[in-house]
Amino acid sequence: MKRFVLLLWLLVGAAGALAACGSGDEEESRTLTVYSGRAERLVGELLEEFKRESGVDVRVRYADSAELAATIGEEGDRSPADVFFSQDAGALGAVEDRLQPLPEELLDKVDARYRDPQGRWVGTSGRARVVAYSTERLKESDLPDSIFDFTDPKWKGRIGFPPPNASFQAFVSAMRLDVGDERTRRWLEDIKKNDPVLLENNIQTEEAIANGEIDVGFVNHYYLHELRQEHGDDFPVTNHFLRKGDPGALVNVAGVGILRTSKRSEEARELVEFLLSERGQRYFAEQTGEYPLVKGVPAPEGLPPLSSLQGPDISLGALGAKLESTLKMLDEVGLGT
Amino acid sequence: MSALRRAPLAAAAVAVVALACLPLAYLLVRALGAGGDAWDIVLRPRTLTLVANTLGLVAVVTGAATVIGAGLAWLTVRTDLPGRRVFAVLAALPLVVPSYVIALAFIAAVGPGGAAQELGLGLGGRWVFGFDGAALALSLATYPYVYLLTSAALRRLDPALEEAARSLGRSRLAAFREVTLPVLAPSIGAGAILVALYTLSDFGVVSLMRFDALTRAVYRQYQAAFDRDPAAVLGLVLVALTVLVLLVESRLQARGRLRRPGGERPVAPVALGAWRWPAAGLATAVVALSLVLPVGVLVWWVQRGRSRLPALDDVAVSAANSLLVAALAATAAVLAALPVALLAARRPSRWSRLLQRGAYVSNALPGVVIALALVFFSSRLLTPLYQTLAVLVSAYVVRFLPQALSGAQAALARLDPQLEQASRGLGAGPWRTLARVTVPLVAPGLLAGATLVFLSTMKELPATLLLRPIGFETLATDVWNATAVSSYAAAAVPALLLIVLSAPVVWFLQVRSEVRGGPVAAQVPGEPPPVP
Numbered sequence: 001m002k003r004f005v006l007l008l009w010l011l012v013g014a015a016g017a018l019a020a021c022g023s024g025d026e027e028e029s030r031t032l033t034v035y036s037g038r039a040e041r042l043v044g045e046l047l048e049e050f051k052r053e054s055g056v057d058v059r060v061r062y063a064d065s066a067e068l069a070a071t072i073g074e075e076g077d078r079s080p081a082d083v084f085f086s087q088d089a090g091a092l093g094a095v096e097d098r099l100q101p102l103p104e105e106l107l108d109k110v111d112a113r114y115r116d117p118q119g120r121w122v123g124t125s126g127r128a129r130v131v132a133y134s135t136e137r138l139k140e141s142d143l144p145d146s147i148f149d150f151t152d153p154k155w156k157g158r159i160g161f162p163p164p165n166a167s168f169q170a171f172v173s174a175m176r177l178d179v180g181d182e183r184t185r186r187w188l189e190d191i192k193k194n195d196p197v198l199l200e201n202n203i204q205t206e207e208a209i210a211n212g213e214i215d216v217g218f219v220n221h222y223y224l225h226e227l228r229q230e231h232g233d234d235f236p237v238t239n240h241f242l243r244k245g246d247p248g249a250l251v252n253v254a255g256v257g258i259l260r261t262s263k264r265s266e267e268a269r270e271l272v273e274f275l276l277s278e279r280g281q282r283y284f285a286e287q288t289g290e291y292p293l294v295k296g297v298p299a300p301e302g303l304p305p306l307s308s309l310q311g312p313d314i315s316l317g318a319l320g321a322k323l324e325s326t327l328k329m330l331d332e333v334g335l336g337t
Numbered sequence: 338m339s340a341l342r343r344a345p346l347a348a349a350a351v352a353v354v355a356l357a358c359l360p361l362a363y364l365l366v367r368a369l370g371a372g373g374d375a376w377d378i379v380l381r382p383r384t385l386t387l388v389a390n391t392l393g394l395v396a397v398v399t400g401a402a403t404v405i406g407a408g409l410a411w412l413t414v415r416t417d418l419p420g421r422r423v424f425a426v427l428a429a430l431p432l433v434v435p436s437y438v439i440a441l442a443f444i445a446a447v448g449p450g451g452a453a454q455e456l457g458l459g460l461g462g463r464w465v466f467g468f469d470g471a472a473l474a475l476s477l478a479t480y481p482y483v484y485l486l487t488s489a490a491l492r493r494l495d496p497a498l499e500e501a502a503r504s505l506g507r508s509r510l511a512a513f514r515e516v517t518l519p520v521l522a523p524s525i526g527a528g529a530i531l532v533a534l535y536t537l538s539d540f541g542v543v544s545l546m547r548f549d550a551l552t553r554a555v556y557r558q559y560q561a562a563f564d565r566d567p568a569a570v571l572g573l574v575l576v577a578l579t580v581l582v583l584l585v586e587s588r589l590q591a592r593g594r595l596r597r598p599g600g601e602r603p604v605a606p607v608a609l610g611a612w613r614w615p616a617a618g619l620a621t622a623v624v625a626l627s628l629v630l631p632v633g634v635l636v637w638w639v640q641r642g643r644s645r646l647p648a649l650d651d652v653a654v655s656a657a658n659s660l661l662v663a664a665l666a667a668t669a670a671v672l673a674a675l676p677v678a679l680l681a682a683r684r685p686s687r688w689s690r691l692l693q694r695g696a697y698v699s700n701a702l703p704g705v706v707i708a709l710a711l712v713f714f715s716s717r718l719l720t721p722l723y724q725t726l727a728v729l730v731s732a733y734v735v736r737f738l739p740q741a742l743s744g745a746q747a748a749l750a751r752l753d754p755q756l757e758q759a760s761r762g763l764g765a766g767p768w769r770t771l772a773r774v775t776v777p778l779v780a781p782g783l784l785a786g787a788t789l790v791f792l793s794t795m796k797e798l799p800a801t802l803l804l805r806p807i808g809f810e811t812l813a814t815d816v817w818n819a820t821a822v823s824s825y826a827a828a829a830v831p832a833l834l835l836i837v838l839s840a841p842v843v844w845f846l847q848v849r850s851e852v853r854g855g856p857v858a859a860q861v862p863g864e865p866p867p868v869p
Contacts, residue, residue, distance in 0.1 A: 067802070
């Protein structure tokens with residue numbers, strides 16, 4: 001019996017080894033390797049569509065954006081990736097040295113504030129910073145239209161946000177660029193006095209609102225779209241958009257870049273072009289509830305138009321340089337990670 | 338023993354430990370990149386808070402899991418606990434439930450707005466977040482390590498020892514403390530160390546429970562700053578804590594071991610008397626919290642959620658892939674553990690013990706660090722193998738080697754070397770002795786280790802995400818893919834399948850050892866050999 005079992009293990013092991021060898025060889029035809037920090041449930045269909053339309057075979061490694069950025073860093077010049085499709089601009093900024101400049105005609109499709117000033121990555125869809133709130137305990141008219149007003153003591157114990165989240169950190173950096181370090185620090189300190197609940201990520205924040213732990217949360221707008229798909233339209237949370245120009249109304253992007261080391265730059269450009277085509281942009285509006293960034297494609301139904309909620313007048317490409325000092329400031333205020 | 342046998346054995350052991358230390362080498366490379374900042378990061382008050390938090394969590398979880406695990410082992414093996422055969426299997430089963438699922442279940446049940454509050458029970462609320470919730474979830478997720486290793490040792494324990502102590506006038510308690518406990522100590526210790534290392538490396542539970550532990554800080558460094566150097570420095574702090582845990586363990590273990598093959602004869606169970614039903618109640622509570630509750634929450638998600646459920650054939654492919662890599666990892670880990678354990682058991686020296694400890698060094702590191710270390714080395718040195726199953730399986734071996742080792746070590750500790758010496762004395766060569774005497778006698782221990790690795794691999798996520806061949810989905814990556822967009826119903830299907838597929842492995846392990854007390858051939862009477 002014992003020997004039988006050991007033998008069984010060995011057989012399975014040998015079978016696996018064979019399978020491993022088998023999966024090693026692959027045809028070198030038009031095959032594109034994409035590292036996607038965006039989940040397969042969100043973009044899998046879109047990439048399949050590109051595959052069908054272009055005849056380019058797309059192999060996708062799905063994982064967390066930050067971990068993929070770290071992976072690209074460790075792989076260095078040997079990275080098998082051709083394209084990095086990231087959940088946020090920060091992860092693209094982290095590997096920008098490894099990215100090649102994109103053609104002007106692709107970059108020009110997107111407003112300059114939503115791409116790298118040096119043209120190494122471009123935003124593919126936008127997500128607005130919003131204040132999500134409980135529809136059971138608050139009316140929209142109860143909410144101020146600037147993020148600065150949440151320092152009022154009446155919000156004590158009712159606020160939550162996720163300091164480790166890249167979009168939250170980008171928002172703080174944007175506030176610093178907009179109103180200066182001193183005022184940002186004071187805002188953070190005043191918010192801290194309101195005893196905020198610190199969460200890990202956006203979804204945790206929305207759920208904390210739904211289950212009554214907090215009343216308002218500082219998050220990105222499109223998580224609500226996903227949560228409604230899971231829980232139904234009676235999910236007791238909705239989004240409040242802040243006034244135009246407010247740092248709390250910053251628009252972040254998910255974006256894409258092509259690796260310098262790619263041997264399939266042509267096919268990679270085809271993919272970027274597809275993501276920025278009307279078809280690709282409509283997909284984001286309809287399937288993921290995000291803002292299209294290419295002019296002429298309408299915003300998702302039920303959301304205010306992109307032009308009405310743009311945050312402070314700054315380029316997302318400028319936020320990366322601020323990240324380290326923003327993290328330090330959050331740390332000093334006691335909202336650190 | 339001839340030099341012929343020593344050289345390949347030592348070489349194999351060194352190679353295995355070198356592999357296990359790759360993440361350490363990687364962290365050193367990266368931490369050197371941080372230069373003078375490294376000390377700043379280590380000495381920041383924040384880092385010290387994280388270390389204190391982490392040590393507190395490790396101490397409480399290890400203590401609780403040891404008490405629960407060893408207690409249940411004793412109840413199911415040595416007493417007349419009602420339904421003890423059923424409990425013997427049920428108590429091991431939480432091993433198949435990923436710890437973050439246990440944490441999610443607690444939040445859904447007693448968190449704010451959870452089921453308890455909805456039903457008007459007073460239990461629900463924020464208390465579940467922070468230290469208490471993290472410690473509770475981790476204790477329930479990890480006690481099976483102690484339970485499995487201790488119950489296996491209890492079954493093989495020769496009752497004659499305890500009976501002799503009793504007949505010499507020791508009370509039952511004194512006999513237990515002075516005779517039984519020292520014999521069980523290596524197994525309990527091996528289980529406790531797995532618990533401690535699991536707690537050090539866990540990210541899922543502490544992140545869900547919002548408890549500031551070191552792993553959470555390592556992840557946040559990657560996530561927020563994209564800067565690998567500070568993350569590496571914090572990783573080295575984790576390695577330092579691992580060394581601390583290992584030192585504590587070896588201090589506790591130094592009190593002497595007893596090599597003694599087990600007795601097969603049935604032992605009269607300890608009568609619990611009036612405590613029978615309260616004990617059964619406690620055992621039921623543990624199983625309910627760590628097994629029934631999580632499974633119940635998953636089933637509830639499937640029914641309540643509206644997200645699109647995954648296609649059946651996709652899940653089937655993922656399930657087959659999970660089973661494949663888990664079987665490969667279990668086989669590879671046992672083959673890797675054997676030379677290290679053999680060397681440490683048969684040629685005890687400062688050097689071989691150090692080698693054995695080296696195998697544990699990476700175990701407290703979060704999976705993402707191990708994954709990035711393998712990305713770093715394999716993309717540079719083994720380019721053709723990069724992102725194939727070979728590298729993925731190596732990552733599993735690095736992560737779970739201590740689990741395979743714990744089984745092999747415990748088995749070898751009980752194996753009387755006189756049997757090997759007899760085999761050699763009768764003219765069998767070293768390889769023949771290894772194949773015909775040693776391996777068959779320690780096979781149950783090896784299998785137990787293989788099972789632990791198998792189950793851990795089924796649940797593993799971070800290394801799988803980064804190192805799998807592109808397009809290779811497992812049940813764990815399916816769960817991740819769905820939870821990344823909060824599709825809980827879709828996540829619950831692969832999670833349930835993961836549990837259902839892993840359960841028979843545990844059942845097999847437990848039932849098998851229930852039937853077969855221990856290696857029959859090892860029951861050679863005689864004096865315990867002197868401890869070298």
